[in-house]
Amino acid sequence: MPDVTKDTILAELRRIAAPDGRGNIVSAGLVSEIAVNDGQVMFALNTDPQHAKSMGQLQAFVQKAVEKIPGVKKALVALTAERPPQREAGPKQQAAQTLRNGVPGVKHLIAVASGKGGVGKSTTAINLALGFKANGLRVAVLDADVYGPSMPKLFGITGKPEASDRQGTRMKPMSRFGVEVASIGFLVDEATPMIWRGPMVMSALTQLLREVAWSETDVMVIDMPPGTGDAQLTIAQQTPLSGAIIVSTPQDLALIDARKGLNMFLKVNVPVLGLVENMSYFICDQCGKRHEIFSHGGAKAEAQKLGLPFLGEIPLDPMIRERSDAGEPIVVSKPGSAHAATFRAIAKTVWEMLEQGTGVKPAPKLVIGD
Numbered sequence: 414m415p416d417v418t419k420d421t422i423l424a425e426l427r428r429i430a431a432p433d434g435r436g437n438i439v440s441a442g443l444v445s446e447i448a449v450n451d452g453q454v455m456f457a458l459n460t461d462p463q464h465a466k467s468m469g470q471l472q473a474f475v476q477k478a479v480e481k482i483p484g485v486k487k488a489l490v491a492l493t494a495e496r497p498p499q500r501e502a503g504p505k506q507q508a509a510q511t512l513r514n515g516v517p518g519v520k521h522l523i524a525v526a527s528g529k530g531g532v533g534k535s536t537t538a539i540n541l542a543l544g545f546k547a548n549g550l551r552v553a554v555l556d557a558d559v560y561g562p563s564m565p566k567l568f569g570i571t572g573k574p575e576a577s578d579r580q581g582t583r584m585k586p587m588s589r590f591g592v593e594v595a596s597i598g599f600l601v602d603e604a605t606p607m608i609w610r611g612p613m614v615m616s617a618l619t620q621l622l623r624e625v626a627w628s629e630t631d632v633m634v635i636d637m638p639p640g641t642g643d644a645q646l647t648i649a650q651q652t653p654l655s656g657a658i659i660v661s662t663p664q665d666l667a668l669i670d671a672r673k674g675l676n677m678f679l680k681v682n683v684p685v686l687g688l689v690e691n692m693s694y695f696i697c698d699q700c701g702k703r704h705e706i707f708s709h710g711g712a713k714a715e716a717q718k719l720g721l722p723f724l725g726e727i728p729l730d731p732m733i734r735e736r737s738d739a740g741e742p743i744v745v746s747k748p749g750s751a752h753a754a755t756f757r758a759i760a761k762t763v764w765e766m767l768e769q770g771t772g773v774k775p776a777p778k779l780v781i782g783d
Contacts, residue, residue, distance in 0.1 A: 417484040419447045422454060425482055429475060432468065438475070445613065450600040451573055452486035453584075454479055457613040486576075491616040516622050519553065519630045521655040521767045523686065524648065526678070528670025530639035533691040534660045535563040536737050537727065538636040540753075541658070543744035544760030546591055547753075550631040553586065553593040555621055557648060558638040559614050562598030569740020574599050577626035586625050590745050593628060595621045615647060622652075632767065645674075649681045655767050656686040658724065661712045663690055668715050675719070686766050687722035688712045689759065692729040722766070725759045728752065 423439055431441035438444055438458070445457040458472055472490050479488040516522065525538035539554065546552045556564035565571070565587075574584040574595075586593035597617055627633075635652070638645055649657070657678045661671035671688070678685050690712035716723035727733070733752055736743045744753045 417449055417452060417454065417482065419449055421482060421484075422447055422449065422456075422479060425478060426475070429471075429478060432471060438471070448601045451576075452484055453489075453600065454485055454487070455489045455600075455613075455617065457491045489616055489620065491613040516627060516630075516633065518627055519633045521632045522635060522652060523632060523763070523767070524635045524637050524652075524654050524657040524678075524683070525660060526637040526645065526657055526674045527639050527660045528672065528674040530561075532639075532660055532662045533727070534639060535567060535636050536733065536742075537658075537660045537689055537691055538634050539564065539567045539737075539742050540733075540744045540756040541760055541763070542592055542632075542634040543590060543742055544753075544756040544758075545632050545634070545764065547744060547748070547757050548760055548764065550764065551629060552591075553627055553630045553633040554595075555633055555635045556594070556596030556598060557618060557621075557635050559597050559617055560638065562596045564594055564596045564636060565598040566740060567737055567742060568592075568594055570594065570599070572599075574625075583624050583626045586627060590742075593630070595625045597621065618648065632764070640670075640674075646677060646681070649678055649683055654678075654683045656684040656763075658686050658689060658763065660689045660691050661715075662692045663712060668712065671712070671715070675721075685721055686763055687724040688716045689724045689727065691727045693726035722762075724762060725755055727755060 423444075426444055427437045427439045429438050430436075431438050431443060433441070435441065443458050445459060447454065447456040449455075458468060458475065476488045476490040479485055479490070525534060525541065527534040535558070542552050542554045554564060554568075556562045568587075568589045570587045570589050572587070574587055577583045577585045586595050587599055588594065635648065635654075637648065648654075659671050659675050659678075661668055675685060675688075693712075713723045713726075715721075730752060732747065732750070733743050736746045739746075743750060744756050747753055
């Protein structure tokens with residue numbers, strides 16, 4: 414079977430006329446960045462709401478045309494505009510409903526989130542997942558950061574996922590350290606920018622959740638994108654999360670953004686399992702003195718102020734960074750270290766909360782009748 418390239422896809426798409434009859438859909442700028450991996454093709458058609466009906470028809474036509482190209486096993490074509498209300502749900506609504514249905518075989522889904530980037534959220538997520546694994550649980554990790562996937566590097570996994578059936582409709586998760594992993598980073602080149610809007614991100618997340626052949630799993634850790642944008646809100650609203658963990662550094666600026674992430678989950682009624690303070694302090698190798706570079710105790714004080722569990726402090730330590738960059742997270746590469754013990758302890762606390770159904774939810778509002 415011939416290999417499929419972006420040029421092959423573009424050549425076929427240039428044969429399809431644009432809706433206004435002027436040129437083709439490629440020259441009209443309707444086609445987004447194309448991702449191709451092992452016969453799987455993903456891209457979006459850009460439009461605006463007033464052309465949604467005609468673009469919906471074009472979407473189906475384009476998908477069929479691409480799937481007829483020799484070597485293409487499956488095509489995912491999404492629209493980047495909201496479709497108007499109609500009897501039959503459009504692609505975005507179908508994707509949202511699919512996410513709401515959960516993931517077969519996965520008992521608990523937890524989100525590890527932050528209000529901003531650069532606070533060590535992904536490093537915390539992977540070590541927390543490995544902490545669950547060290548405590549005897551069956552664990553999976555979903556890298557939901559479509560724009561900046563980190564899990565391939567943190568797990569030290571290279572290569573492409575394989576199909577789990579002859580039809581190529583589902584793919585096998587990648588695996589290392591006994592943990593199953595899915596990430597858009599396994600499907601696209603590391604240097605490829607993901608210039609996708611909301612519906613395309615939704616479609617990609619739906620595939621990673623529902624079209625991966627996950628094994629029976631006790632807890633799936635979802636490494637959320639940083640911030641509180643459309644992708645984050647969609648996951649929080651449409652995925653049946655058992656709870657969320659907020660990661661922050663101690664300083665006030667990071668805590669301001671952490672509050673935004675916290676409030677997002679509370680507003681959509683997702684239990685908040687607690688806060689983790691990362692880069693909490695630094696112990697000098699030479700003098701052994703403790704330095705609180707980013708202040709200290711801010712996340713704990715914030716948790717107490719908001720009535721949330723404080724899950725623990727993770728120090729700023731070169732060993733954590735070095736082990737992460739090498740694809741050998743500290744929980745598995747240095748299991749006897751104090752840092753690994755901290756992650757295992759946090760995982761134990763979180764699991765107990767999940768099993769007991771605890772976690773802070775917003776208080777119900779009292780409604781006074783007439």
